[in-house]
Amino acid sequence: MSETTATLYEQLGGEAAVNAAVDIFYRKVLSDHRINRFFDNTDMDKQAAKQKSFLTMAFGGPNNYSGADMRQAHAHLVKKMGLDDSHFDAVVENLAATLQELNVPQNLINQVAAIAESTRNDVLDR
Amino acid sequence: MSSHKISVNDREIVCESGETVLDACLRENVDIPYGCRQGACQSCMVRSLQGPPPLAAQDGLKDVLCHQNHFLACLCYPQQDMAISISSPAEFFTEATVIEKSLLNAETLQLTLQCKETMDYYAGQFVNLKRADGLTRSYSIANNRLHANKLSFHIRRLAGGRFSEWAHQELNVGDKLEVSDPQGLCYYLPTQQENNLLLVGTGSGLAPLAGIISEALHHGHKGAIHLFHGSREMDGLYWIAEMQALAAQFPNFHYTPCISRGDAPDGVAKGRANDVAMTLLPSLKGWRLYLCGHPDMVHQTKRQAFLHGAALQDIHADAFHVASATLD
Numbered sequence: 001m002s003e004t005t006a007t008l009y010e011q012l013g014g015e016a017a018v019n020a021a022v023d024i025f026y027r028k029v030l031s032d033h034r035i036n037r038f039f040d041n042t043d044m045d046k047q048a049a050k051q052k053s054f055l056t057m058a059f060g061g062p063n064n065y066s067g068a069d070m071r072q073a074h075a076h077l078v079k080k081m082g083l084d085d086s087h088f089d090a091v092v093e094n095l096a097a098t099l100q101e102l103n104v105p106q107n108l109i110n111q112v113a114a115i116a117e118s119t120r121n122d123v124l125d126r
Numbered sequence: 127m128s129s130h131k132i133s134v135n136d137r138e139i140v141c142e143s144g145e146t147v148l149d150a151c152l153r154e155n156v157d158i159p160y161g162c163r164q165g166a167c168q169s170c171m172v173r174s175l176q177g178p179p180p181l182a183a184q185d186g187l188k189d190v191l192c193h194q195n196h197f198l199a200c201l202c203y204p205q206q207d208m209a210i211s212i213s214s215p216a217e218f219f220t221e222a223t224v225i226e227k228s229l230l231n232a233e234t235l236q237l238t239l240q241c242k243e244t245m246d247y248y249a250g251q252f253v254n255l256k257r258a259d260g261l262t263r264s265y266s267i268a269n270n271r272l273h274a275n276k277l278s279f280h281i282r283r284l285a286g287g288r289f290s291e292w293a294h295q296e297l298n299v300g301d302k303l304e305v306s307d308p309q310g311l312c313y314y315l316p317t318q319q320e321n322n323l324l325l326v327g328t329g330s331g332l333a334p335l336a337g338i339i340s341e342a343l344h345h346g347h348k349g350a351i352h353l354f355h356g357s358r359e360m361d362g363l364y365w366i367a368e369m370q371a372l373a374a375q376f377p378n379f380h381y382t383p384c385i386s387r388g389d390a391p392d393g394v395a396k397g398r399a400n401d402v403a404m405t406l407l408p409s410l411k412g413w414r415l416y417l418c419g420h421p422d423m424v425h426q427t428k429r430q431a432f433l434h435g436a437a438l439q440d441i442h443a444d445a446f447h448v449a450s451a452t453l454d
Contacts, residue, residue, distance in 0.1 A: 019186075027433055044428055046168075048438050052186075053166040062164055 008060035008111050012104065018055045021098050026051050028094040035090045038077055058095065058116045067122040078125045088123060092116050133175075133209040141204050147172070147183075148199035158212050163200045170199040175209040188439050190311040219256060219304040220245070222277070227299060230280060230364040234330055235294050236268070238278040239303060245274055247308035248315075249337035250416065252444065253277070254306035255289070263289040266418065266444065267308065268333035270340040277305065280333035284448060312416060312444040314338045316345040321440075322413045323351045326399050326427055329362060331355075331419025334444060336365065338416055343376055351376075352407065356384040356399025356423075360391070382406075400427040404434060411435035414442070421445035 013020075026048055030036050039047065057063040077083040092113055099109045129142045134156055141150035148170050151158045161167035165185055174195040183202035184192045199210075226238035247253075252266040265279040283294045297303075312334060323342060325335045332355050342351055357363050362385075369381040370393075382402060383394045390396040397405075400423055407413075415431050417424045424445040431441055 023432075023437060030429065030433060044432065044441075045438055049167045053162045053164075056164070056166055064162055064164070 008108065009056075009062075011108055012059050012112075014061070015056075017102070018052060018059060018061065020102060021055055021059075022048060022052045024101060025055065025095060025098040028098060029091065032090055032094060035087050038081060038083065038087070055095075058112050060111070060115060065119075067119070070119055070122040071125050074123045075125050084124065085120075088120055130204040131207040132204065133207075134212060141208075144203070146200055147202040147204060147208070147210065151199060156212070158199060160200060165198050165201045168198060171196050172199050173197070173211045175211055179208070180205050188311065188442075189315055189317065190313060190442065193315060194311075218307050219254075222303050222305045224297060224299050224301045224303065225276070226278075227297070232361055233283045234364055235281045235283070235290075236278055237281055237293060237297070238276060239305065241275050241277060241305055243275075245277065245305070245308060247271060247274075247277075248313035249341035250313035250334040250418075250442070250444070251308040251310045252334070253308050255279070256304040256306070257289065257292070258302075261289055261292075264309075266310075266330075266334035266337070268337050270337050270344055272344065278333075280330040282330040287448070310444055312418065312442040314341045314345075314416075316342075316347070318414070319345070319348045322349040323347065323416065324403060324407060324410065324413050324431070325351070325353045325416045326356075326403050326419075326423070327354075327417070328356045328399060328419030328423050329446075331417075331444075331446060332365060334418045335416060336369075339372070339379065343372075343379065347378070350378050350380065352380045352382070352403070354382045354384055354395075354399040354403040356386065356402075356419075358387045359385055360388075360394070363394075398423070400430060403427075404430050407434070409435050412440075414440045417441070417443040419446055421447055 030039060053063065057065045074083060095116055096109050096113055099112060129140050132139050132141050132147060132150060134151065137156070139150055139154040139156065141147055148158065148160055148163065158172070159169050161169035168187070171187070171191070174197060178195055179197035179202055183197035185198070185201060187196060187198070220241055220243045222239040222241040224237065225240045226236070228236050230236050247267055249267065249270045252264050254262050254264050256262045265281060268278045268280050269276070281290050281293050283290045325338065327335045335353060339351060339353060353369065355363060355369070363383050366383055373379050373381045384397055384399040384402045385394055386398045395402045410431050413436050415436055417427050424443045428441055428443055432438055
């Protein structure tokens with residue numbers, strides 16, 4: 001396949017890239033004082049699996065992304081813990097920092113950030 | 127590729143060529159949980175009852191889950207007829223007789239049972255003990271797997287604990303109990319023997335950890351093995367001399383008893399066992415962890431260990447949830 005037709009997911013390195021990114025990303029999120037309280041009561045194994053699904057989607061990989069699921073999964077955080085744009089921004093920032101740490105070229109990072117951005121209104125339930 | 131039969135929930139369905147086990151189950155209206163359908167969310171994890179499943183269907187699962195033939199239905203293209211279990215299998219019990227009772231400290235009883243049948247278990251797993259009237263509680267196996275018919279348990283007496291009070295006061299040598307099949311995934315496998323092991327336990331969480339250590343040493347584990355056993359005060363610890371003797375015998379085994387309240391005597395660290403461990407071991411990259419005891423300790427340590435570099439797949443945990451109100 002020539003480079004011009006490779007998908008974003010292929011250019012990033014597919015599933016191996018997701019696996020490389022997921023632990024780095026999750027560690028950044030859990031260490032980030034702006035947002036880590038949202039994860040205090042989560043089961044870490046299940047959460048890591050969810051992060052992997054999310055990253056696969058954001059990397060342009062095969063997914064069954066459902067806006068309704070995303071909405072439902074975060075609705076209680078919006079309602080009870082005040083999840084808002086600032087927290088969403090922090091997650092996107094951690095995602096970009098993860099990719100920088102893995103030496104992903106900036107133009108690909110921008111594409112990933114754009115896909116992540118497309119989930120904002122679902123996550124924030126509006 | 128051709129179609130294969132799948133036995134599931136007392137039914138037999140056909141998995142067509144090119145179809146996953148999950149697809150076949152859904153098409154046949156078999157009740158099975160699922161999510162992403164691409165191997166990431168692990169919602170559709172099931173277990174093969176007739177030997178190992180196709181390797182590709184175990185992608186991303188913990189080694190202990192693979193070892194027990196768990197797999198992801200959404201990734202599984204059967205290569206032969208299969209029998210699978212969606213929920214955990216109905217429990218089987220075997221009869222056992224109490225052969226020894228002794229106190230490890232003022233509140234912890236060591237109970238040893240002789241089982242009628244040989245048990246296939248791994249050090250660190252737990253069983254359910256059932257009294258004649260049906261009252262049932264889970265306890266971790268405290269010995270390694272060399273004693274297949276003889277199981278020992280550490281039973282902490284809990285205020286108002288119906289089973290533990292009874293075991294301490296009324297259960298006698300010669301009495302009978304029923305013992306379930308071993309369960310749980312917090313156990314030692316003799317793979318990657320170079321890896322360092324970190325074991326953190328509170329209270330009777332020492333029971334499974336002692337079994338795991340004994341198993342690892344028996345297999346000649348090559349990496350370092352660090353045990354941190356914690357309690358509030360000295361009288362909640364036990365087997366101090368035994369663990370120190372083991373540390374003297376095996377140069378790769380290190381033992382640190384910890385107390386979180388009051389003054390710590392020589393050789394005992396002051397602080398919570400997990401905090402003491404994290405201070406002494408700043409990098410846990412490549413380590414395997416075993417965490418047993420109080421649910422809050424287990425939850426907190428899992429997160430600390432992950433942030434100290436351990437991979438989630440290498441963190442094995444068994445939180446002791448209790449039926450009665452008190453536990454420190």
